[in-house]
Amino acid sequence: MGTTLSLQERTTDKSSPVQIQESNGEGVRRFDCGNMGDVIDVGPPRPVPFDSLQSDCSKLIRKKLNIGCKHAAEVVTCGEGRRRMTAVRPQLLFPVDDVKLLLSDNAFYMQPKHDGKRLLIHKNGSDMAGFNRNGNECEIPANIRTAALALRGDFLVDGEAVGDMLHVFDILELEQSDIRRIPYRDRLVKLLNLLASGQQAGIRWVATISGPAAKQMVFRQLRNTGAEGVVFKRIRAPYLPERPESGGDYFKYKFVEAASETHAKKLVAA
Secondary structure, rough: OEEEEEEEEEOOOOOOOEEEEEEOOEEEEOOOEEEOOOOOOOOOOOEEHHHHHHHHHHHHHHHHHHHEEEEOOOOOOOOOOOOOOOOOOOOOOOOOOOOOHHOOOOOEEEEOOOOOEEEEEEEEEEEEEEEEOOOEEEOOOOOHHHHHHHOOOOOEEEEEEEOOEEEEEEEEEEEOOOOOOOOOHHHHHHHHHHOOOOOOEEEEEOOEEEOOHHHHHHHHHHHHHOOOOOEEEOOOOOOOOOOOOOOOOOOEEHHHHHHHHHHHHHHHOO
């Protein structure tokens, strides 16, 4: 049994499902387009490596989102023992090795980068699902699941799981509404209101710093205390899936990699 990723148009009942079947590292695919509920046959599918197929699906989803589509309610169906892919595509950060301009730019927030595992949580009533950085369905630690159930309403949040604590930094959906397109600043406000809706100890908001002076001070503190790094997010940016080929509105800077690169340059110079 295959997996179906579906994107429903905003003003029509058309959808663009992608059917995936995987076996022994290879898969077949169908890129279809038609009315919701129709059975569309596009001919014999062509086997391709599963990793290549997953990349093509990501490109298709990104293209559809960019022209105004939204995620359909049906997320995933999957055969026993097969890789579980979903229509949830996390946003990935673009790495940088110089942060001087980002530290001084009022258009960007700064946040500490936690050294954990990416975890998105979708809650719909009493149903809950977790997704990793690849958009694959994954387990939710028990303490984090209990915390999410304590929060009011339905939502899809994005964060980093460190042990039994989820450090959340974004919200993509709220009460059945897709809010990926609204500015990050406004999504943060909705995220804070969500976290205030229930008493729990397993989900924590990621500290968000604005203003050049405050960012530079916290940057030095994090670097001196051995933190993994920092991320920069444009205040007015929407949430877009995957990582841009260059630039973009969301960046990451790792202290460890930067220190290693500086040390290597000193050795070469010597």
